[in-house]
Amino acid sequence: MDDLRPTPPTVPARVPLSNTPLGIFGSLKAGRENVLLLIPEVATRAPILSGRTVKRWHMVMDPEALRRILRDRVEDYPKSVVTKLILEPAIGDSLFVAEGQQWLWQRRTAAPVFSHRNVAALAPVMTAAAERASARIAASVGRAADLFDEMVTATFEVISDVTFSNGEGFDRASVHKAIEQYISQTAKVSLLDIIGAPPWVPRPGRMIAGSAMKDMKRVADTAIDARRAEGAKQVPDLLDLLLAGEDPKSGRQMTTAELRDNLLTFIVAGHETTALTLSWALYLCAFDQDVQAAAREEAQSVLGERAATAADVMNLPLTRRIVDETLRMYPPAAFLSRTAQAQDELCGREVRPGDTVILPIYALHRHHDLWPEPDRFDPARFADPKAIDRFAYLPFGDGPRICIGANFALQEAVIILATLLARFRFTRIPGREPKPVMILTLRPEGGVWLGVERA
Numbered sequence: 237m238d239d240l241r242p243t244p245p246t247v248p249a250r251v252p253l254s255n256t257p258l259g260i261f262g263s264l265k266a267g268r269e270n271v272l273l274l275i276p277e278v279a280t281r282a283p284i285l286s287g288r289t290v291k292r293w294h295m296v297m298d299p300e301a302l303r304r305i306l307r308d309r310v311e312d313y314p315k316s317v318v319t320k321l322i323l324e325p326a327i328g329d330s331l332f333v334a335e336g337q338q339w340l341w342q343r344r345t346a347a348p349v350f351s352h353r354n355v356a357a358l359a360p361v362m363t364a365a366a367e368r369a370s371a372r373i374a375a376s377v378g379r380a381a382d383l384f385d386e387m388v389t390a391t392f393e394v395i396s397d398v399t400f401s402n403g404e405g406f407d408r409a410s411v412h413k414a415i416e417q418y419i420s421q422t423a424k425v426s427l428l429d430i431i432g433a434p435p436w437v438p439r440p441g442r443m444i445a446g447s448a449m450k451d452m453k454r455v456a457d458t459a460i461d462a463r464r465a466e467g468a469k470q471v472p473d474l475l476d477l478l479l480a481g482e483d484p485k486s487g488r489q490m491t492t493a494e495l496r497d498n499l500l501t502f503i504v505a506g507h508e509t510t511a512l513t514l515s516w517a518l519y520l521c522a523f524d525q526d527v528q529a530a531a532r533e534e535a536q537s538v539l540g541e542r543a544a545t546a547a548d549v550m551n552l553p554l555t556r557r558i559v560d561e562t563l564r565m566y567p568p569a570a571f572l573s574r575t576a577q578a579q580d581e582l583c584g585r586e587v588r589p590g591d592t593v594i595l596p597i598y599a600l601h602r603h604h605d606l607w608p609e610p611d612r613f614d615p616a617r618f619a620d621p622k623a624i625d626r627f628a629y630l631p632f633g634d635g636p637r638i639c640i641g642a643n644f645a646l647q648e649a650v651i652i653l654a655t656l657l658a659r660f661r662f663t664r665i666p667g668r669e670p671k672p673v674m675i676l677t678l679r680p681e682g683g684v685w686l687g688v689e690r691a
């Protein structure tokens with residue numbers, strides 16, 4: 237009898253990039269479905285691509301030009317208007333969206349909050365979430381589970397416990413629902429929105445999500461005021477640290493509204509991105525059982541029966557490399573965008589004020605000149621991090637606007653991944669490969685379904 241099972245793919249799931257770079261921009265439908273479909277295949281071979289739809293745009297894949305945009309000439313390339321339009325209703329003029337002085341003082345105030353020492357002190361929250369995730373996944377042994385769903389739960393527990401730790405009437409579930417609703421209804425931004433649609437075009441989702449957003453802000457404000465009255469916790473969480481923080485230059489402290497917008501920013505920016513990293517990492521481990529076996533051996537020898545802690549992270553180098561390689565292959569922020577403010581030249585191309593500059597991180601990370609066999613999963617690429625061109629690998633961006641939570645996310649990902657790999661074996665389910673789709677982040681459509689067995 238014929239074997240009707242699907243043939244297993246030879247490389248992990250990837251986005252079928254388009255081969256018709258110009259024509260594709262006419263296809264509204266493709267853009268609505270999957271932004272990455274609009275990144276042409278040739279973006280993984282060229283340093284820069286330029287064109288014009290409603291506006292002039294450039295897609296930049298050249299590390300030197302990326303260094304110029306993100307670091308050397310950062311003032312000339314602020315975040316694009318569309319990025320702000322999407323995020324502002326949710327998170328105000330917070331760290332993520334602010335520019336100039338308004339950004340600078342908030343960054344100076346928030347930077348110490350994410351110091352190595354403070355992030356390490358928050359690790360017990362991550363260890364506890366890893367334990368709870370293990371307990372839930374244990375119930376699926378012998379069956380399939382949606383690991384994306386599990387990881388969203390785990391990372392949301394972490395971020396809500398380190399921002400508004402329980403106990404002050406902060407309802408974790410309702411905030412989670414409001415954010416999910418906002419992201420799914422409002423943020424279906426496509427590359428076409430970024431390069432084309434004028435800002436006044438109504439986005440219907442935004443209005444529906446508005447009332448949930450208002451409720452969420454009210455809940456957060458109440459929690460902040462309660463904490464102000466109560467004083468800091470024994471182990472200060474992000475709210476305590478930010479409440480106590482002040483701009484070292486001006487002494488300015490954040491108001492309740494500023495604190496709330498920034499804490500909500502941490503929740504929005506921090507939980508789904510980290511959940512994606514973890515679930516893509518588990519998928520890749522299921523894809524390559526040899527890597528998974530080696531990582532399991534590492535995790536078991538370091539951890540024994542216990543869940544990972546901050547002190548273990550430095551002893552889990554392979555787990556860390558798996559996370560690094562996952563962020564290369566499936567960067568949650570798969571493209572960034574900027575609006576040029578000044579006349580400039582990138583890779584010999586003229587850039588004019590008002591041009592949209594797209595940084596397609598997904599294509600950069602799979603660029604043929606920068607990465608040998610870019611579609612292959614190979615954590616060994618990161619064995620010597622110094623050998624990697626800094627501007628060829630940008631999962632967290634770079635320059636002054638680099639992700640403030642990068643260390644927090646990496647610590648959390650290693651703690652949860654090592655704990656799970658020590659305890660379970662994950663396998664692929666034939667015919668159920670995850671499909672990467674770009675919404676606001678690079679998401680696996682329909683989840684990441686894997687078989688779960690005891691290790």
Ligand code: HEM
Nearest residue numbers: 332502505506509510569572631632633637639640641645
């Ligand atoms: C794997 C997880 C994460 C990824 C891939 C990620 C990615 C990024 C990227 C690419 C940027 C730069 C955006 C740009 O330049 O346009 C960024 C900025 C930012 N991220 Fe993350 N992030 C992650 C986790 C987190 C966490 C855990 C937090 C907070 C707890 C966080 C908070 C922020 C903030 C506040 C900014 C804006 C910083 C500024 O403009 O000064 N992120 N992130």
